[in-house]
Amino acid sequence: MFMPVPVYSFSGAVRQEGFRMASLGKKALILTGKNSARQSGALQDVLTVLHENAVETCLFEDITENPTVDSVAAAAAFGRREQADFVIGIGGGSPMDAAKAAAYLMASPERQPSDLYTAGEDNHLPLALIPTTCGTGSEVTAVSVLTRPEKQTKKSISHKIFADLAFIDGAYLSSAPLSVLRHTALDAFTHCVESYLNTQADDFSRMYAREGLRLWQENRSVLETAEADAGCFQQMMNASAMAGMAIAQTGTGIPHALSYALTYHLHIPHGKAVGYFTVGFLQEAGERSCRGVLQQAGFSSLQEFREWYRALYGIPEVPKNLLESAVESLLANPAKLRTAPFPTNRTVLRMIAENLLNET
Ligand code: NAP
Ligand code: FE
Numbered sequence: 001m002f003m004p005v006p007v008y009s010f011s012g013a014v015r016q017e018g019f020r021m022a023s024l025g026k027k028a029l030i031l032t033g034k035n036s037a038r039q040s041g042a043l044q045d046v047l048t049v050l051h052e053n054a055v056e057t058c059l060f061e062d063i064t065e066n067p068t069v070d071s072v073a074a075a076a077a078f079g080r081r082e083q084a085d086f087v088i089g090i091g092g093g094s095p096m097d098a099a100k101a102a103a104y105l106m107a108s109p110e111r112q113p114s115d116l117y118t119a120g121e122d123n124h125l126p127l128a129l130i131p132t133t134c135g136t137g138s139e140v141t142a143v144s145v146l147t148r149p150e151k152q153t154k155k156s157i158s159h160k161i162f163a164d165l166a167f168i169d170g171a172y173l174s175s176a177p178l179s180v181l182r183h184t185a186l187d188a189f190t191h192c193v194e195s196y197l198n199t200q201a202d203d204f205s206r207m208y209a210r211e212g213l214r215l216w217q218e219n220r221s222v223l224e225t226a227e228a229d230a231g232c233f234q235q236m237m238n239a240s241a242m243a244g245m246a247i248a249q250t251g252t253g254i255p256h257a258l259s260y261a262l263t264y265h266l267h268i269p270h271g272k273a274v275g276y277f278t279v280g281f282l283q284e285a286g287e288r289s290c291r292g293v294l295q296q297a298g299f300s301s302l303q304e305f306r307e308w309y310r311a312l313y314g315i316p317e318v319p320k321n322l323l324e325s326a327v328e329s330l331l332a333n334p335a336k337l338r339t340a341p342f343p344t345n346r347t348v349l350r351m352i353a354e355n356l357l358n359e360t
Helices: 013-024 036-040 042-052 069-081 093-106 113-117 178-196 203-219 221-225 230-250 254-266 270-285 287-296 302-313 320-331 346-353
Strands: 007-009 027-032 056-060 086-091 127-131 145-148 153-156 165-168
Touching: 007 013, 007 230, 013 042, 013 086, 013 127, 013 165, 027 036, 027 042, 027 069, 027 093, 036 042, 036 086, 042 056, 042 086, 056 069, 069 093, 069 113, 069 145, 086 093, 093 113, 093 127, 093 145, 127 230, 153 254, 165 230, 178 203, 178 221, 178 230, 178 254, 178 270, 178 287, 178 302, 203 230, 203 287, 254 270, 254 320, 254 346, 270 287, 270 302, 270 346, 287 302, 320 346
Parallel strands: 007 165, 027 056, 027 086, 086 127, 127 165
Antiparallel strands: 145 153
C-alpha cells in the first residue's frame, strides 16, 4: 500500500491549509480549464492564499477537456518562460492530469514532450492539485491521461506523478452542471468497481473501494434529483478520492481501456464512456462478484444498474467497427488483460464491448 499524497479534505481547505503551498516554491504555474476554476471559486481561494504568503503566480487557463500532449507542452513552455518553480492544477481530471505532465516536463530544461511516453526518471516539480469534479481522483493517483492525436487515442504517460499536496473542498462542486456531476460520479463508481474486481486488489485497496462505494451510494440520489447540500458534495468528492486511492494501487481495468476509443472518436464524456462497458464487464465477472459490488452501490441487480445507466445517461450509439477496433487494441495489452478477474480472449472482450450495442 503506497499513498504518499497529503490530503486536506473539508470545507474551506484551501483557505485554511493552503499556506502549505508556499513551501512548494516561489512562483506557481496555475493550470486550469476555461471556466471551472473561476466559477467554482477555487482559483480565487488559491490566489488569495498564495498572495497572502508572498508567492508569485502565473496563470495558464487553456487546458481543454481530454488534454493533448501539445497543450501540456504549451503550458510547460509558458511555465518555463515565467520561471515558475512549482505547479498547481485546478479543475477536473483534465487540468489536474495536464498539471502532472507539465510538472514532469518542467523539472528539467532538456525534457521534450516525447519523453512523456519514454521510460526514465519520474522526478517532477512540486505539485498541488485541487479537484472541482467528483470523478477522476487524479489528485491522489499517479496517473496522467493525455490525448495522443497521432495514435488516435488517449493514454497514461509513462511516469508516475503523485501530487505533493491535495485540497478537496466539496463547495467547488456546487457550480458543476448536473451533466458534469453525473459523468464524473459515474467515473468514480467505475474506479471502485474496476479496482475492487481487479487481480491486483488487496485488503487495503478493497477498503478504499468499499468505502468509496458506500459514500457514493449514500449520496447517489443527487445524480437523479440534483438536490444536494454541502455535506453531499463533500462526500461525493471524498468518494472520488477514495476511488482514486483504490486505483492508485490496482490501476483501472477493462472498461477504462475500452472507453478511450469512444471518447477519442465520438467525444463521449469519460465517465459515460467507461460506464458503457461496465454492464458487460460485470456480467462477465459472474453473478457473485457482480452482485456483491452492485449491492454496495445500492443496486439490487445488474438489470437495475443497466436501467439506471440508460435513464441517466442514455445509451450512446457506437459503430460496431469502433468496438471491434477497441477490442483489438486491448488484446495487444496483456498487462491490462491480466487485471480482469476472469479469463479473457477475443470472444469475451467482444461480449463486454457489444453488451449494449443493440439497446439504442
Ligand atoms: P474535465 O474534462 O476536467 O472537465 C469536464 C467539464 O466540466 C469541463 O468543461 C470543465 O470546465 C467542467 N467543470 C469541471 N468542474 C466544474 C465545476 N466545478 N463547475 C463548472 N464546470 C466544471 O472532467 P473530468 O471528468 O473530471 O476529467 C476527465 C479527464 O480525466 C479525462 O481526460 C480522463 O481520461 C482523465 N482521468 C484521469 C484519471 C487519473 O487518475 N489521472 C482517472 C480517470 C480519468 P473547464 O473546461 O472550464 O475546466
Ligand atoms: Fe476514469
